[in-house]
Amino acid sequence: MIEIKGVKKNFGDIEAVRELSADITEGKVYGLVGTNGAGKSTLLRMAAGVLKPEEGKILVDGEEVFENPHAKEKICFIADTGWFFPNATPESMGNFYKIAYPAFDRKRYQRMLEHAGLPGRRKLRTFSKGMKKQVSVLLGVCANTKYLLCDETFDGLDPVMRQAVKKIFAAEMVDRDFTPVIASHNMRELEDICDQVGLLHGGRILFSENLEDMKFHMQKVQCVLPDKAREEELLRELDVLQFSHRGTLLTFVARGTNLEVVRAVESKNPIFAEALPLTLEEIFISATETAGYEVDRLFEP
């Protein structure tokens, strides 16, 4: 397990991460979502032992990770802008990973390169951004570390490759002790793959929960109520994260179980009421708006 305990990191005057605590449990895909500048990359860099937290600590299986090779052996970090040696080929990068991560499975890496249609001996500098990302992911997976930290790794991958990577992750988790941590803006992708999600905003974690639990405790409802007074009453009674009107149609996201929210709506004798499936993106937007990050205010003059 990766335990993040009261971690703080500043870059000069900028507070990148503020007293952040979360646990990343083993055997689950952890998704790290957040606004731009929320501190996702900083958190991953700290978890990879690259950055030293100013306060708090990050423990990997009970050991502090910074300047601890034993803890770092369990982690492979794929940065958002993956770096390769000048003139490197996928094959030569595999050779380097074999040195850096002795458990690196070179044969498997070769096979995966072939399956992905990536030429092993072509210079990486001639690859497209997406192809480079694929190579990074394959290197990370084949490093055979317990934790794989991917920063914006899915950006730039084509949908087929994205699905393939998801499958690889799933297969890895079945085969061995493997915990991927994926930071991304792309909620749709994370929604499909993540078991647990940490939502970062302004250097703080708004929540870190199991995705299913999150969906269980947050509901999206669309309804038409007989009058304005009942509508206001309903919004007061519920812990509403977000709501909008389209004519008389009220759409809102509120905390609570499906039963609790539906009962509250039904108590107002709605003319029409319907529970809608809640996406991760909607959860993200609702939660961040509650935390003061409103889309409408973003570009206000």
Add this chain to the structure above:
Amino acid sequence: MVMNFIDRFKSIRGTDQGRPGERKISFARLLLWDIKERSWLLALILVVALVVYPAGSLMVIQLAASGRGEMPGEMLLKVRKSAAISYLGLTGGYYYFFILAAALLAGISGYVYLEKQDRSDFFLSLPMRRERYFFVPCLSGWLIVICPYLVSLLLAVFPVCASQGVFSGALAAGVFRAAAFNILAFSAVYSLVLLAMVLSGRMLIGTLLSVFLLFYGVCLGGLNELLCSFFYKTWYSENYGENIFWFSALTVPSYFDRAPLKTVAVLLIYTGLALWLAVFIYRKRPAETAENSLTFPGTAPFLKTAVAIPVGVAGGFLLWILVGQSEGLMGWFLFGSAACAFIANGVFEFVMAPDIRNIARHWISGLVVLLGSVLIPAVFCFDLLGYDTWLPDKSRIEAMAVSEDFAAMELANCDTLNGHYDREAEGGSVSQESLWLRKNLVEDFDGIYELAELGVREAAEPSDAAGEETMCSVRILYKMKGGGMRIRGYQIPLEETGEALGKMSSTVDFRNKYYPFGQMDPERYNRIALSRWEDPLGEYAENKITLDAEQRLKLLEALDADSRRIDLLEARESSPLYVISFYFDYDDYEEYTKVHQGFDLMDVVSEAYVYENYENTRACLEELGLPAKADAACRVKGAWCWSESSQEALAAFAERYGLSDYEKLLDGGIFFSGGTEVEALLETVERVKRRNGGSEAGTMDFGLYFQIKGAGESEDYETNWAVKLSDPENFAKLVEEIA
């Protein structure tokens, strides 16, 4: 059992990080990988080293033999061997260039990954301690330079030197001893480049920082030397380069010939300290500083101050030189210094953050720069620290010494002609003079202190007297009771030195150290010649006799006993009977070439006066059959006469005595041809031991240069005299006639 052993071994290796049996990242494999990644540098250095060493040494050995076809074979081989060892050894500008270029390339290419965040993150996320990873590019860079160097040196020593017939065990030993030193010198420079790289992480800033670390000491020392010599009247340069701890790893190797152990120690200190600091900073270096100009931005103001102030002062000094460098123009120095420092401040800020708006950043350090750039020139211009007027209380001084040439000019001329006894081995450099002063400290220093007081007074309030004829220069070493040593150079009016000289010459300690005929090494000469003081035939070659060891020692003992007994001030005013010239004959050509590049195979070591009351010496000379009877035949072919006084003094003299064509006495002199003319000339002049009278003292200084025909089969030779005029009127008439 074997398997058990292997398992145990694996287990032991695995416990490196606390967990038995796990496979760890391999340092050696990372090292090889890094070398492979930088194979372009390896190839480049190999090509350069092959050109410089095997090809270069072949060329040098062959060139050494060219144009020496008439030289005996054995001698030619020696010349070729000497060329090989000097080329493959330590010397040569290319050597410093090679070290600097290789260190910069290896250091910067190894740590350039720190420049970009993605690269930095990649390496810092590897499961390895930072200090351990630091040594991967560090060691690989070192190997990338050293391996090709050693390979090409081996090729130069064995196939090349062997094929040219100059190989020997001594050559190989010499070359590899030099190589060991070169490797150490490279390591020192390289480790400073690494320090610069971890302090910055950026290629450009790292290069500039390397240059700063490598040259700052030299530049600062040079600037200080320049300013002191320009502005302090009593400044004495102790050859600032001797203080090798002050200087950079790049310049220190040049001291190896003079102080090998000290140089090696200094280089080891440089290497160790720079590496330790580099590792320390690398460990502490926050990963987020990638792409910053400096690892610790807080160091920028200090660096800027360290760079901008000397740049400003140097610029101001240059401006002051350009506008005329007079004391009344000191304001230009101060203004120029402040202006240049201001510009340097802006340039520094711009280099650190290339945005014109940033040049006003760090304004507090900017103010310090401005203040420093005005204050430091002011210290020099107005002697704010009282350098020139410094004179410690006698109670604080343990011992003092006065310069050899002063003692020689003002006192030693009493007993020697040229004022030096046995100094050739020490050479004439400034540093040698300071060594000489250190060796000749006297504790009974009242006379020297008196000289120092005169010097300080003259520096504070210069007298009207000026010029070589009325002033003498003197260097004085103060050894303080705390152990410190200081040397000052003074200008003192000659006429005021009498009392001090009297005190000095009456001190036993001073006489023992400053008139040390007893200390002269008998091995330093093997022949002597004796000439009469008033005989222009001088130290004629046919009069030389060879002395055995016993005779040499005996003569020196006699001279020492006699010269200590006489009153030096009295002797200064009287004329000796004879002059003994001590020679060293170099019979061995090779021995000779080690000492000289010159023309004569015979070297005058020293010359001593023999006064009438030198009883011991005269008895000793008599035993040796001296003085030999001079050849009665007049062999003086002629004499050049020229003036050593100033043009103004000579013009006044010419007007007074009706001499019209006096300028010839300044430009090359007038030639008195044949015995009769020379005889007439000698009646108007008197040979003197020193030239310090001049027109101010009522005398004129002239030089005579006699051309003398050798007796029998001997070659012609010359003799040089200093004279003053005993009969100026007739001298003027004679000159008028001849001219």
